Amino acid sequence: VSGGVATADFVAAAIAGDRRAIARLISRFESGGEDCAAAQAEIYRRAGRAHIVGITGVPGSGKSTLVKSLVRELRQAGRSVGIVAIDPTSPFSGGSILGDRIRMNEIAGDPGVFIRSMATRGALGGLSATALDAVDVLDAAGFDMVIIETVGVGQDEVDIVTVAHTTVVVSAPGLGDDIQAIKAGILEIADIHVVSKADRPDANRTVRELKTMLTHDVHRHEARGWHPPVVATSAETGEGIAALNAAIAGHRAALAQSGEFARRGRRIAEVRILREVDRLVRRRFGDADGPALQRLVERVAVRDLDPHAAAAELLPPR
Amino acid sequence: VSGGVATADFVAAAIAGDRRAIARLISRFESGGEDCAAAQAEIYRRAGRAHIVGITGVPGSGKSTLVKSLVRELRQAGRSVGIVAIDPTSPFSGGSILGDRIRMNEIAGDPGVFIRSMATRGALGGLSATALDAVDVLDAAGFDMVIIETVGVGQDEVDIVTVAHTTVVVSAPGLGDDIQAIKAGILEIADIHVVSKADRPDANRTVRELKTMLTHDVHRHEARGWHPPVVATSAETGEGIAALNAAIAGHRAALAQSGEFARRGRRIAEVRILREVDRLVRRRFGDADGPALQRLVERVAVRDLDPHAAAAELLPPR
Numbered sequence: 001v002s003g004g005v006a007t008a009d010f011v012a013a014a015i016a017g018d019r020r021a022i023a024r025l026i027s028r029f030e031s032g033g034e035d036c037a038a039a040q041a042e043i044y045r046r047a048g049r050a051h052i053v054g055i056t057g058v059p060g061s062g063k064s065t066l067v068k069s070l071v072r073e074l075r076q077a078g079r080s081v082g083i084v085a086i087d088p089t090s091p092f093s094g095g096s097i098l099g100d101r102i103r104m105n106e107i108a109g110d111p112g113v114f115i116r117s118m119a120t121r122g123a124l125g126g127l128s129a130t131a132l133d134a135v136d137v138l139d140a141a142g143f144d145m146v147i148i149e150t151v152g153v154g155q156d157e158v159d160i161v162t163v164a165h166t167t168v169v170v171s172a173p174g175l176g177d178d179i180q181a182i183k184a185g186i187l188e189i190a191d192i193h194v195v196s197k198a199d200r201p202d203a204n205r206t207v208r209e210l211k212t213m214l215t216h217d218v219h220r221h222e223a224r225g226w227h228p229p230v231v232a233t234s235a236e237t238g239e240g241i242a243a244l245n246a247a248i249a250g251h252r253a254a255l256a257q258s259g260e261f262a263r264r265g266r267r268i269a270e271v272r273i274l275r276e277v278d279r280l281v282r283r284r285f286g287d288a289d290g291p292a293l294q295r296l297v298e299r300v301a302v303r304d305l306d307p308h309a310a311a312a313e314l315l316p317p318r
Numbered sequence: 319v320s321g322g323v324a325t326a327d328f329v330a331a332a333i334a335g336d337r338r339a340i341a342r343l344i345s346r347f348e349s350g351g352e353d354c355a356a357a358q359a360e361i362y363r364r365a366g367r368a369h370i371v372g373i374t375g376v377p378g379s380g381k382s383t384l385v386k387s388l389v390r391e392l393r394q395a396g397r398s399v400g401i402v403a404i405d406p407t408s409p410f411s412g413g414s415i416l417g418d419r420i421r422m423n424e425i426a427g428d429p430g431v432f433i434r435s436m437a438t439r440g441a442l443g444g445l446s447a448t449a450l451d452a453v454d455v456l457d458a459a460g461f462d463m464v465i466i467e468t469v470g471v472g473q474d475e476v477d478i479v480t481v482a483h484t485t486v487v488v489s490a491p492g493l494g495d496d497i498q499a500i501k502a503g504i505l506e507i508a509d510i511h512v513v514s515k516a517d518r519p520d521a522n523r524t525v526r527e528l529k530t531m532l533t534h535d536v537h538r539h540e541a542r543g544w545h546p547p548v549v550a551t552s553a554e555t556g557e558g559i560a561a562l563n564a565a566i567a568g569h570r571a572a573l574a575q576s577g578e579f580a581r582r583g584r585r586i587a588e589v590r591i592l593r594e595v596d597r598l599v600r601r602r603f604g605d606a607d608g609p610a611l612q613r614l615v616e617r618v619a620v621r622d623l624d625p626h627a628a629a630a631e632l633l634p635p636r
Contacts, residue, residue, distance in 0.1 A: 044624035269618035276629035281595050300587035306362035311594030
């Protein structure tokens with residue numbers, strides 16, 4: 001154990017809100033030693049009170065700026081916020097590409113805010129089990145809201161909706177066609193739409209387009225008991241930030257009233273279990289049973305065996 | 319079995335190059351019935367001759383246009399090409415977002431070209447096992463080259479390098495800062511760099527920047543025995559397309575000479591096996607052992623159990 005401190009020793013301090021303990025506990029979970037299992041279990045059991053909010057959008061939509069404004073608003077209302085910012089992973093270093101470079105330095109000194117940038121890292125893509133561990137740590141440490149911010153497009157956005165109570169999708173006016181096409185696919189996961197850069201003259205058109213799109217989905221929304229609002233915000237003028245905060249709180253209240261909150265809790269639990277199964281499989285066969293896997297790899301590489309059959313050899317029916 | 323035809327019946331026809339059989343076999347593999355296992359095994363054993371080329375880049379980099387030009391060049395040289403175009407997945411429909419909408423209609427009538435758009439779909443993100451099955455089908459059907467084209471940023475690009483022999487990263491001049499930051503992270507996976515839109519006045523600057531960046535990595539490239547070239551291309555003028563084709567062929571020859579080709583083959587095999595393990599776990603616990611999983615979900619949802627412990631219950635040590 002590095003530094004002579006067992007992972008378990010950080011747990012009580014992290015739960016008490018000690019920032020250094022929170023940071024080190026997340027780092028320990030990232031490095032993923034067997035030493036972590038008991039600490040993860042304890043943290044998980046102590047978590048469960050925070051409102052988990054996913055904020056996503058295509059590159060250029062102004063997510064990071066929006067999060068900064070939202071955090072300022074929440075802090076003025078006396079609410080604490082943890083942020084897990086998911087960045088694309090470098091396949092070689094395994095580290096985060098964007099890192100803290102473009103993060104919110106100005107609010108980093110506030111004890112009611114904790115920001116952690118993480119690489120996606122998951123060997124199978126999307127939100128890593130480690131990122132979800134970090135959400136647990138911030139939740140258990142007592143932050144009222146934990147924001148998961150994803151950069152990028154594609155599967156990360158699919159994942160965020162499976163682990164957040166409330167998903168906010170950020171659109172911006174005037175992005176290119178290529179971005180717009182990708183954006184179209186992530187709009188449907190939104191509990192709340194934000195049109196950022198509302199000070200731009202073409203923002204009204206984006207708001208109208210979203211509202212028109214939502215009228216097509218009205219039956220799905222009726223069934224869920226929630227009609228996603230469209231909130232126009234401007235980091236320049238501060239427009240809409242209070243309305244966004246109110247919409248997020250309103251969504252949580254609606255979830256609780258409709259019973260959907262418990263349903264989402266079960267869905268999140270299922271996703272979490274399956275991610276852990278994957279992590280366990282990888283750890284077991286990648287390390288301890290390494291030679292067994294390597295023998296199969298050689299056979300599959302020369303096409304003496306197919307990958308499906310190799311997987312079945314690793315996981316025989318019970 | 320839909321249509322009364324067993325999946326196995328498509329295998330021989332697909333291997334013989336029957337386009338309809340290829341298409342239906344990929345669809346069967348996508349729907350993923352147990353009926354598919356023997357066919358997947360047969361296809362996998364018959365595959366292994368195609369040059370698998372991953373082509374990726376950030377949104378707006380002109381990937382699709384580049385692929386179209388490259389395919390035209392390959393066809394003129396008498397080589398056949400299969401293309402698996404990976405699109406972001408809709409989390410609700412499970413279908414592809416972009417679909418064939420922006421695909422290469424003009425070359426779709428050529429019998430030496432087969433294009434398949436697929437959603438990422440993988441429950442854990444990134445390239446799905448199904449997409450890799452489709453690559454196998456096109457490989458077994460005798461296409462000389464199989465191109466995997468990814469749209470988007472992030473984990474898909476990480477994945478592509480683990481399943482392709484040759485990875486091409488497309489950059490374009492004049493993209494926004496947000497895109498540029500993401501781009502920086504995927505440049506390092508390139509075996510070959512392309513600067514598209516070389517007819518633009520700022521393209522030279524992008525070429526220079528890439529070459530400068532590559533001088534920093536020269537030791538890593540020495541170790542691998544390959545220095546990634548930078549190829550400037552223009553879909554407008556046709557500039558650089560022949561050079562790109564030559565660079566791809568040159569990379570394959572270099573891989574074979576250095577022994578790296580066999581190493582990449584083993585890496586690809588390992589990735590394939592681990593993806594199948596994941597698929598198997600999900601199938602086994604998501605379907606047959608559903609009740610066992612659901613009981614654990616309830617306990618994890620109320621934080622009576624943590625996800626790590628639940629995973630260990632599903633996969634007890636042998």
